[in-house]
Amino acid sequence: MLRKSSTEESRLTVLHLVQPVEGGVARVVTDLVAAQVRAGLRPVVACPPGGGLAEGAAEAGARVWAWPAERVPGPRLAREVATAGRLVRVCAPDVIHAHSAKAGLAGRLAVRGRIPTVFQPHAWSFEALEGRAAGLAEAWERFGARWSDRILCVSESERHAGQRAGIAARWSVIHNGVDLGRFRPAPGDATRSARASLPLLADVPAGAPLAVCVGRLSRQKGQDVLLSAWRRVRVPGARLVLVGEGPRGGELRRGAPDGVLFAGAARDVRPWIHAADVLVLPSRWEGMALAPLEAMACGRPVLLSDVNGARESLPPGHLPHCLVPPEDPAALASALTALLGDAGLRAELGSAAGAHARSVFDLTRTSGAVLRLYQELVGQSRPTTRKRTER
Known part of the structure; x- marks a missing residue:
């Protein structure tokens, strides 16, 4: 003993x-x-x-x-x-x-x-x-x-x-x-550098709009809803990356539409956050999801389903752009299309998200x-x- x-x-x-x-x-x-x-x-x-x-x-x-x-x-x-x-x-x-x-x-x-x-x-x-x-x-x-x-x-x-x-x-x-020493906006052209460091994105054009979902591939995290929504996203060249593994991995891979990539589990999710234009998490239930807080601390806009903790995560004024009803592929697709198609809006939301995360979620x-x-x-x-x- x-x-x-x-x-x-x-x-x-x-x-x-x-x-x-x-x-x-x-x-x-x-x-x-x-x-x-x-x-x-x-x-x-x-x-x-x-x-x-x-x-x-x-x-x-x-x-x-x-x-x-x-x-x-x-x-x-x-x-x-x-x-x-x-x-x-x-x-x-x-x-x-x-x-x-x-x-x-x-x-x-x-x-x-x-x-x-x-x-x-x-x-x-x-x-x-x-x-x-x-x-x-x-x-x-x-x-x-x-x-x-x-x-x-x-x-x-x-x-x-x-x-x-x-x-x-x-x-x-x-x-x-969030460990604000680890999760912070990267200097310079962070998106380009992060994408260059990820082999999975080697064939993705440098300027392609990119949504990233970080979470266990499970019913809770709602990636099936996200894949259904992705079929309706109308943004030329856009890609979606699912980062994580879990019990629904095989099912999700078999049913994935074009433009969806699977990264598997990643011990360090920071390169994926820095590579993303938007982090999306369409959960069915949560307490307060951690991945969106990490993304916001890195200055990235997030798109969440309206489950426990989501409204409390977001800065004031972000709800119309960054929150959708759970299990609603049409609403999720509409919000993704708006965010991926508007670089100016993403920059504005990302800047506010970073300041909010650093003041509230230290x-x-x-x-x-x-x-x-x-x-x-x-x-x-x-x-x-x-x-x-x-x-």
């Missing part, structure tokens, strides 16, 4: 229990633990092996432990809960931060309120389901809230969705943050707010250390 050193004993220990190991949740957790390491905390990440999260969190300075867990509840749930409980006993954390529905389920069942627990849904599971399954998910979230010292939402609309579902909880809302502010939440829950008075007592 691993034991903490005397130095580790003096630092606030946070156990991040996470199921998704790719995509936005993994990037949020990686950014958060990197900030926590810099602040002097001891973050531990327990997640399924493989994928980008384990490697990224380790590089950020977190200790990483394997927690084999499937994405959805199933016959292995009891084993996943038991494993989470063993990890908690070994880690002896001051705070447990469970990310996403599956980790929230297993972590809260394993701990049952014995240790300060933060649950962060990263979009509600019941919004992804229908019928009886959605009802069961809502019922669990209402019950499981008793074992959450705080439910942490990334947007006010995500919190309101939980309240509408009857979840009675102590709530905090802390927007996702990762330093986000990580500081999360740390203050931890401090409140453990009742400590110093920023990163506390006098440990026998439990």
Whole structure:
């Protein structure tokens, strides 16, 4: 059994229990633990092996432990809960931060309120389901809230969705943050340089309008809606690139119209953002999507579906150009055509988006707010250390 050193004993220990190991949740957790390491905390990440999260969190300075867990509840749930409980006993954390529905389920069942627990849904599971399954998910979230010292939402609309579902909880809302040192407007002719660095775009004319969608190829992210809309886009020479992999990858590739390219998963999405004229994300549900915030921080306009967090992401005045109803290919095609066909409008929107992201979505502010939440829950008075007592 691993034991903490005397130095580790003096630092606030946070156990991040996470199921998704790719995509936005993994990037949020990686950014958060990197900030926590810099602040002097001891973050531990327990997640399924493989994928980008384990490697990224380790590089950020977190200790990483394997927690084999499937994405959805199933016959292995009891084993996943038991494993989470063993990890908690070994880690002896001051705070447990469970990310996403599956980790929230297993972590809260394993701990049952014995240790300060933060649950962060990263979009509600019941919004992804229908019928009886959605009802069961809502019922669990209402019950499981008793074992959450705080439910942490990334947007006010995500919190309101939980309240509408009857979840009675102590709530905090802390927007996702962006590492503004990494995601920033590139100097000079950024678009041309970025496109030249991406082999997939070698045969794309330099001036071709380019829309980019960054997200897991899944029902949630709505790439099927985007492909349907793309058939109606009327901009000569325009291209669409889907960046990501996921369970719908094969289906989307088989049904893709002309002008659509598939980049696969990309650990660093910045070249794709800099190459884009517009970042588009037609999600069916979200909490507050991270990729649009990163694109805005790079000075790129975004086009989003009107789901949780989207309106809160956008600068004032952007809604008519940058927001469409979810699952509406015609509206999405119309908005894409307008943005890809108007370079002046894109420049205006991109400039405002960059200023907005840098003033509202700074990762330093986000990580500081999360740390203050931890401090409140453990009742400590110093920023990163506390006098440990026998439990």
